[in-house]
Every structure is written in structure tokens, then in C-alpha cells.
Amino acid sequence: MNMYLSLFKKNLRLSFVYRSNIYISIISILSFTMLQYFLWKAIYSVNESTEISFSQMISYILFGVFIKLFTTCNISQYISDEVGKGSIELALIKPYSFFLYHLFRHLSSLLFELISKGTVLFIVCFSVFSEYITFSNEWSNMFYFVFCLFVAVTLSFFLDYIIGLISFWIIQTWQMKFLITDFGNILSGYFVPLWFFPKVIYNISEYLPFKYMYFMPINVILGTIPQSEFLRYAIIQIAWLLLLGLIIMYLWKNCRTKVLIQGG
Amino acid sequence: MDSLWLYRRFVIKYFKSKLEYKLPFAMDVLVNILNSLSFFAVIYFIIGKFNFLSNWELYEVTLMYSIGLFSFGIAGTLFWYPVTEMENLMISGQLDGYLIKPIHPLFHLVSKHFGHTFLGQIIVGISLLCYSFFNLDIDYNFTFWISFIVLVINAILVQCAIMISLSPLCFYFAKPQAFAMMVVVELQVMSRYPADIFHKIIQLVMIFGIPYMFVSYFPAYLLVNSDISKSYMLVNYIIGPILFGLSLLFFNKSLRRYNSAGS
Numbered sequence: 074m075n076m077y078l079s080l081f082k083k084n085l086r087l088s089f090v091y092r093s094n095i096y097i098s099i100i101s102i103l104s105f106t107m108l109q110y111f112l113w114k115a116i117y118s119v120n121e122s123t124e125i126s127f128s129q130m131i132s133y134i135l136f137g138v139f140i141k142l143f144t145t146c147n148i149s150q151y152i153s154d155e156v157g158k159g160s161i162e163l164a165l166i167k168p169y170s171f172f173l174y175h176l177f178r179h180l181s182s183l184l185f186e187l188i189s190k191g192t193v194l195f196i197v198c199f200s201v202f203s204e205y206i207t208f209s210n211e212w213s214n215m216f217y218f219v220f221c222l223f224v225a226v227t228l229s230f231f232l233d234y235i236i237g238l239i240s241f242w243i244i245q246t247w248q249m250k251f252l253i254t255d256f257g258n259i260l261s262g263y264f265v266p267l268w269f270f271p272k273v274i275y276n277i278s279e280y281l282p283f284k285y286m287y288f289m290p291i292n293v294i295l296g297t298i299p300q301s302e303f304l305r306y307a308i309i310q311i312a313w314l315l316l317l318g319l320i321i322m323y324l325w326k327n328c329r330t331k332v333l334i335q336g337g
Numbered sequence: 338m339d340s341l342w343l344y345r346r347f348v349i350k351y352f353k354s355k356l357e358y359k360l361p362f363a364m365d366v367l368v369n370i371l372n373s374l375s376f377f378a379v380i381y382f383i384i385g386k387f388n389f390l391s392n393w394e395l396y397e398v399t400l401m402y403s404i405g406l407f408s409f410g411i412a413g414t415l416f417w418y419p420v421t422e423m424e425n426l427m428i429s430g431q432l433d434g435y436l437i438k439p440i441h442p443l444f445h446l447v448s449k450h451f452g453h454t455f456l457g458q459i460i461v462g463i464s465l466l467c468y469s470f471f472n473l474d475i476d477y478n479f480t481f482w483i484s485f486i487v488l489v490i491n492a493i494l495v496q497c498a499i500m501i502s503l504s505p506l507c508f509y510f511a512k513p514q515a516f517a518m519m520v521v522v523e524l525q526v527m528s529r530y531p532a533d534i535f536h537k538i539i540q541l542v543m544i545f546g547i548p549y550m551f552v553s554y555f556p557a558y559l560l561v562n563s564d565i566s567k568s569y570m571l572v573n574y575i576i577g578p579i580l581f582g583l584s585l586l587f588f589n590k591s592l593r594r595y596n597s598a599g600s
Binding site: 094097098100101104105107108111112114115116119120245248251252255256258259264265269270271 | 361364365367368371372375376378379382383385386387512515516518519522523524526527530531534535536539
């Protein structure tokens, strides 16, 4: 465990050395937030949506900014680079668990994102839009939100790790990552909240993992999901965690026999 | 004419090397098709649910979106590589190789790397253009087509100009890559929405700063509203070549700042 903790610290320090791109990425997140704000403002000025109020919509966008920070994961890029260059060989013969190594790398980069971007975004967003923010202050929602957040982070890591493991077979994974990100962006409600989707797509999204990586935590904190539904959703969430966990175990068992070391 | 012949030779060679691996090639294009469609789905769902996006109807927004996407696709097949790789070429000193050839370095960069992934954007762009044309209620006469062709060419040239001016930024600042990506990805996507929903300051930035308004919003506006009351909108018919020329001047000027590096 000590080994992984020191890995965590080292990686965190490393991230702080290369921090030149933070400002730009903060600006690009803010510009996406702004785009959504103006879009919904224009829509709400013409239409009065019955179910969702404007302040709920803005809160959805703002909470979404932070959930997105938590659920961004770049492990697959890293693994597929290593497989492509052949340096995966070194990672496989070292005496640590491949899974835990990447988990702690990911956790340290999450903490870095939270410290570097999260604080700035928090101050900017919640001072500019403070009049619109609404959230549920019931304890059960708060507790379930923490669980949902945990599920969201874990699911996003698992999905990306699976893509990373698939690179043992197909080497280049960016297309696959792109594909899953695109599907995820639509079916998780990142571009348009799932409230406004046609019924069919909404029902499909219930049984896919993407919803639980973005839409679910936000809705729990907004209090738009009745508490009687919590148990049903928790079962789906745990089922997805188990399923992805099993897929990872299966892939990991097989990928070491498939590995092809490139280069020399 | 010589350069066209040369470009053709380069592209043929590029395709020969890429088509060696057919599945990844198909995947590259397919993924980009789905990516562009996913952005369109947003507009489709929103307008399907809410009917109006500040006086713009679905097919008008589709027209706007498809002009933006199509011009982005064409510009990307040509100039994407210089935007993404110029920084690495400068740091590793490989740009030397381009400077000593008897053709213009930008032309060499462009012809060496055909952005085949952008075929996806072009395909979706053209199909959405057709989709909106079949459904729009416009008088398709001769002047409309002339106006359409001129506007699309201008849009393509503006997109090219933006990409050309982004590529030599690395001679001025350290690590401009993320900035260039932000402009090309985030702002570009913003420009495909009806720009009148945005704050005035953002509109001004998108006219005078990074002129994405000329790519999709103004052309679609001119095509849909046949009576042009605002005469300054006519700038749209000539803005492309002007910006393209200016960006080439900027590129040439920046290139002089390059000091060779590496070995």
C-alpha cells in the first residue's frame, strides 16, 4: 500500500510541474458553460418548460461542470501509447498490480484537476450564477449523492480501463475512446439533459452506464428524482459496477497471452 | 498547375500508405461521422422539444450547421496537420526539412498530410446540406445557387485562414497547442448555433477576433432571408479571400522567427 501511496504523491507532484495548460482548459470549460447558459436562456425566453425551472437548468449545468471534472479519465490513452511503443513490457514485469497502479495514477490526477481547475471554476461559476443555484438539502439526497459520485468516478475509470486493455488487441484505441465519448455525451445528458429526450431514448439510457456517470448524481443533488426510486437505481448502478469489474477481470486474464511487444 | 499535379501525387501516395490498413482507415472516418452526428443530435433534440431557437427553425439551423461542418471538413483535410504538428516540428527541428525544399513549406506540409479523418465531416456536411435543402421553403433560382456557392467558398477560405493563422503561433508563445484546440473545437462548435442567442461581447469576438461568424451564421442568414436590409452583410461575399491572404502573410512573417533546433 505504501508503494501506491508514494506513487500517488509522486504523480501529483509531477502534474504540478507541467501545469501550463490549466488556464486554457479552464477557459475552454468556461466557454462551454457559457454556450450552454446562453442556449438555455434563449430557449427559456421563448418557451416555458413546465417540469424544469430555469434555475434548476442552470444548476444542472453548474453541477455538471464538476461532475465532468470527476469523470474525465485518460488512462486508456496512456496504456495504448505504452502498448504501441512496446514499453508495456516493463510495466508487466514490475512487481505491482497493473490495475492498482493505474487506479492510483488516476486518483492523483483527479486530485490535481480538483485543486487546479476545480477551485477556480467553483469560485467563478458560483459567484457569477449564485442567484440561480438550487439544490435539495435533504440528508438522504446528500448521502445518496455521495454514493452516486463514487459510482460515477468508478464507472468512468472502469470504462476507460477496459478501453485501455482492449489496446492489447487493437493497439490504437483513440477511435474507440472517441466513439464511447460521443455516445456517452449524448446518453449521459452532457449536451442536453435527458429530461428533454424522446421517451424511447430516455428508457434506453436507464439501462446504460452513461447516465450514472453524469445525469444521476446531478439529479440527486437537485432533488428531481423521488426518493422511492433510489433503491431501484442503486441496484442498476451496483450491477453495472459488477459487470464492468467482471469484464476487466476477464480481459486481464486473456490480454497477457495476447501481448505483442513492439519495437526493440 | 504544377503544384496541383504535385498535390495529386502526394495524395495518391498518402492514400496508398493509409489503405494498407483498411479497418483503421474506415474506423477513422466512421468515428468522425458519428461525432458530427452527435453534435447535430443536440440541435435536433432541442428544437424537436422546444420548436424555436430564437426564431430559427430546424431546417435553417441545419443549413447553418451543415455549412459550418462542411467548410470545417474541407479546411481540416488541408490544414489540420500544420495546426496540430507545427509545435512538434519546431521543437524537434524537423521544420528544417520543409524549409529547404523548392516549394513553399506550408504547401509541402499540406500536401504531405491529407487529413483523411475529415472525410467524415464532409460526408455528414453534404448530407445535412441536402436534407435542409429538400425541406427548406426557399425559391431555388439561379441567383440562389450562385450566392450559395460563393458563400460556401468564402466559408471554406475563412476556416482555412483561421487554421493557417493558428499554426505558426508556436513561434511566438510557448505551448499554444491547447489554445488552438480550444479555438478550433469549442469556438467552432459554438459558431454553428444561431449566434444571436449569445451575449454581444461574444458576438463581437466572433466577428473581429476569431471570425467564425462568417463561417456559418452569416451565410445561413443571407441564404434564408432573401431580402437583405443590412448592406454590411455583403462583406460576406468577399471576406474569404481577404482573410486567406492575410493569414498567408502572417504565416510567412512568422516563419522568419524560426530558429532551427535539435539535430
